[in-house]
Amino acid sequence: MQRLPLSFIRPGMRTYEEVLDSQGRVLCGKGIEITEEMLKRFQDLGVSYITVEGTPVKLPWEKSLDEELQALEERFKGVEDETLLQIKEIIKELLFEKFKIKE
Amino acid sequence: MIIDPAEKRKEVKKKLRKLEGLPTLPPVVQKLILMVEDERTSLNQIAEVIEKDQVITTKVLRLANSAFYGFPKKVSTVTQAMMLLGINVLKILIMTSSIFDIIHKEDVGLWEHSIGVAACSKIIAERLEIKETQEIATAGLLHDLGRVIEKVAFAEDYKNLIKLIQEGKDPLEAEKAVLGLDHAEIGAFIMTQWNIPERLIEAVLAHHNLQLTKKYKQEAAIIHLANFLVHARGYGETPYKSVPPLNSEVFKILKLSFPEIKEILFNLEPRLYELKFFTEELKRELV
Structure with missing residues (x-):
């Protein structure tokens, strides 16, 4: 599991937690594969972070x-x-x- | 060199009373303190004063939006921050902003530890459904304020005590041997000078020794447990290289069981990512 700023999110990643917009409303459930369209919608609705499954992004400070x-x-x-x-x-x-x- | 801890203690307190060697409070703080005490002042008037200071406004909004408070909505105005955090917390954030500026520049490990404990304290407080959880998060943020003060205002002594710790002395004992008092007492002492609410002072004072509480045992127990969990998870750095002692009384005081501790740690993990990105953003701004 990684919680990443929206700019790190790519289509194909799977949500580990619900996705919330800037008003705290639920936009997407857990375990859903993120598509191009969803990503665009998240951007439009001011989502800042998304928690995804696994560790798809190599972060310089993160240990194995x-x-x-x-x-x-x-x-x-x-x-x-x-x-x-x-x-x-x-x-x-x-x-x-x-x-x-x-x- | 032989130090008499009792004499040294007096000397340290004298220096602390005069806030020697500490960054001066921003001018807006003096004005705010007067306004907060004056019952005729409206929240809007207070917000106006803060908003005139761009630097402070930016800092306050950034802290209000950071993951250790974990508000789902974006906080974009000072008035909103005041509604969500309360005037007490807002005042503290303004007063401590120059100290935290120093700390994330000079000891990023301690900064990360502090914000980790703030986030964890908030999660525990919400779980227990106690009131004003943002105050508990703020107590978590400030719990090691005394260490920052040791480093900034007592730099020589700080070097000596770090040496003692490296030689294997217990960190709290090392502080008492060199300064005559430990960081919990120093932090609480300064917070008293700043007129911060008793609830936060007691939580900071007793975060290593729950016996020191009078009224706020639950609050102190939350910070004690959060401090342990953040160490145990390995987020941030303090003079403790291995996990610090944990008083098992906290489970009784907070009525928490292991499955609940598990949930707390699982809730904390995603927050730690946000905190890390937050710290990285602050670092980039320093370059």
């Missing part, structure tokens, strides 16, 4: 899944507290979900 997992291990090094470890597991789940591409 492996790098993310490694950094997570480092941050939690030496942690034994059960609560903290459960939060670590949630973040791991989030990372796998984030890099997943749905069929």
Whole structure:
């Protein structure tokens, strides 16, 4: 999952979250493939960001899944507290979900 | 060199009281403070004063539109910002704008951490349905204000305490050893000088030690949890290289369970993208 400014969005990308216009109205549901026409409509209605499935755009600051997992291990090094470890597991789940591409 | 923390503490507070070494407040702030206190002033009159200052207006609107407040509608006028954020938050944003200018230039990691905690605090506050969630977001934004002040106004001491942390000393203990007080207390002290509402001051003061709260335990617990989650997710940077301690009391105070923590983290992730683009935009403007 990536949330990107409209200028990064290309036809063929799939929505991960609902698309909202500048008034907060829902324009498009989740899991929909974005078409050329939809993109134009989003521009006209002042959409600023869209959350899409997978990681279709290479962002210079973004880590890969492996790098993310490694950094997570480092941050939690030496942690034994059960609560903290459960939060670590949630973040791991989030990372796998984030890099997943749905069929 | 041996430092007596009690003596140093007095010296630091004296300097803070005079706001030595801190950027001066923009002139419009003085006028605003008087207007806000005067009950006869209308919101429109206040908006007019702010709008006369182009730089401040631009900054305020940019912050109002940033993802840590997460308003779905675009905020395009000062009056709108005032309606959505409330006059208290608006005043704080104006007062702290010069400090945050410094911070995103000099320590982008701490800036990112602060806005990450602001966004996360807002998500938690909305979930709990507590009032004035934009105030909680603002407390999140300001929670490490004390670190910024250490860096700007006590640069020599700051270097010493960073050295101690690198040698393995606990960050809070290092601050107390070098300055006689930690960043939570420094931040709260300055916020008191600025007449910021008690709710925000207490949340900042107690964000590492919930025992310090009197009235606003829930607010402090939100910032404490948000601070932990943003560290755990690895967004931004602070002197903590590994995750900071988490007081498990927060789960009781906020009545949150693990599935809810999961939802909070999943809601936060897209916001972090917006925050990153926001920071990149600020960086480009500096070049």
